[in-house]
Amino acid sequence: MNIIDVGLPVSVSRMLVQKMQTMVPEELISVRRIQEAEVEPLSTIKDEIPDLTTTHQISIMKNRDAMISSGHYKPLKGLVPDMREDVAAKGFIDPSGLFTPICVVPVVIIYNRHISNPPSSWHDLLDPRWIGRINAPSPVILQKLMKFYAKSLLGEKAETLFKSIVLDGLPIDVNKKVNEGTFDIGIVSLPFSRASRDQNVTLCWPEEGAFALPQVLIQKDGACKEALTVSNYLLSEDAQKFISDVGVMIPVNPVVPLPREVQENKMSLYWKGWDWFISGINAV
Known part of the structure; x- marks a missing residue:
């Protein structure tokens, strides 16, 4: 057939x-x-x-x-x-x-609008203050995409970024948790950056370009x-x-x-x- x-x-x-x-x-x-x-x-x-x-x-x-x-x-x-x-x-x-x-x-950064000095680039996510404060989706396709892009852009420093990221949920879940303040920063595809329940999510289009x-x-x-x-x-x-x-x-x-x-x-x-x-x- x-x-x-x-x-x-x-x-x-x-x-x-x-x-x-x-x-x-x-x-x-x-x-x-x-x-x-x-x-x-x-x-x-x-x-x-x-x-x-x-x-x-x-x-x-x-x-x-x-x-x-x-x-x-x-x-x-x-x-x-x-x-x-x-x-x-x-x-x-x-x-x-x-x-x-x-x-x-496009894959971009989102952040809770109440945080101070939010990121403006992928490199900014290497700051130690974001350790454990970054949420990204858990499906394997998105994990591998992030690993490829981070290694290409950041080189050896990519491992530092991976240690800061908590992999959990789907893109809509990441949006929700950043909106609620459970995490300060999220990494999502562009469709999940546009709106949030309490309007607490802000889009960061990274200076190096969206993945x-x-x-x-x-x-x-x-x-x-x-x-x-x-x-x-x-x-x-x-x-x-x-x-x-x-x-x-x-x-x-x-x-x-x-x-x-x-x-x-x-x-x-x-x-x-x-x-x-x-x-x-x-x-x-």
């Missing part, structure tokens, strides 16, 4: 999946729920490969070169539109051609026509506007406005391209 394996950020998943189910037979769509453990890499055996996968899972993306070598993955022809120029200029076009980004999720987690499409060679339908929907103005407005993520469609926070911070991202990213996440 042809399968479309959907793993989307929780803030946009339900609505986008519901729309997909009006476009293609519902039984073709398999929805991957958020989970603590890593997911298995995609197979390199053709009969076991979904026609289309949407994912931000590091355990899948790190296997890019093996997927290419298998010869069973190939980008669909007919995808529109081309990536917006400001995102492309930052190196989000995969030179291998395997991954087609549909959005980029970036791409959400990508991966297509099997010879994928079904429904895979192209869903792919083009996810890249459409309608879906991309929802991703930007509600999901608070960076859209790739050139006609869709960026989220306010991304515009205000000039889309400053700590990102050095796909080959750098793939190499780095394979080392953590």
